[in-house]
Amino acid sequence: MSIGKEVAMARKRKGITQEQLSLEIPVSRESLAKYETEQRRLPEDLRKCITEGIDDPQLFFKMWSEATGGVSIPFFDGEQIDLHPTSMRYMVYQETNEALEQLDTVCWFKPSQTWSESEKEDLKKVMHEILDATGSMISLVAVLCDQYGISMKEVFKYWKVSLRARKYIKA
Numbered sequence: 001m002s003i004g005k006e007v008a009m010a011r012k013r014k015g016i017t018q019e020q021l022s023l024e025i026p027v028s029r030e031s032l033a034k035y036e037t038e039q040r041r042l043p044e045d046l047r048k049c050i051t052e053g054i055d056d057p058q059l060f061f062k063m064w065s066e067a068t069g070g071v072s073i074p075f076f077d078g079e080q081i082d083l084h085p086t087s088m089r090y091m092v093y094q095e096t097n098e099a100l101e102q103l104d105t106v107c108w109f110k111p112s113q114t115w116s117e118s119e120k121e122d123l124k125k126v127m128h129e130i131l132d133a134t135g136s137m138i139s140l141v142a143v144l145c146d147q148y149g150i151s152m153k154e155v156f157k158y159w160k161v162s163l164r165a166r167k168y169i170k171a
Helices: 003-013 018-024 029-036 046-056 057-068 085-103 117-148 152-165
Strands: none
Touching: 003 029, 003 057, 018 029, 018 046, 046 057, 046 117, 057 117, 057 152, 085 117, 117 152
């Protein structure tokens, strides 16, 4: 689905009209309508302010994917996913346990340049399990933000301050 249509869906999920959004961002209602209906391509420099203006968890995932050429964690919303917080919590538990079990299947002390192709394939399986766990966790955060009316932008802002304070990331 195009990013313009994703913006329209996110705006509707949040109950925001084109007029309301256009008052918060440097875009007219008419231009916004053209982006949403794909009559015009959504400019790169407007994506941040539109995403922040809507503050919809699912839109953050789509914009992240767009900005990185697909190198991102997708929002888990497939037909096999129940988006109820309790179900998502159970999924996080299951995926995290699978990832932790997979971490024990590779030889961590062996220098990387000595790994065989088979060992590298095993490592890829481990990485996929880690990504599954990560995806389930960040999807749970999105579901909780959505269910409880909490700003995902604010959650991430606070989290990054916490990471800096613990010196997990550089300022």
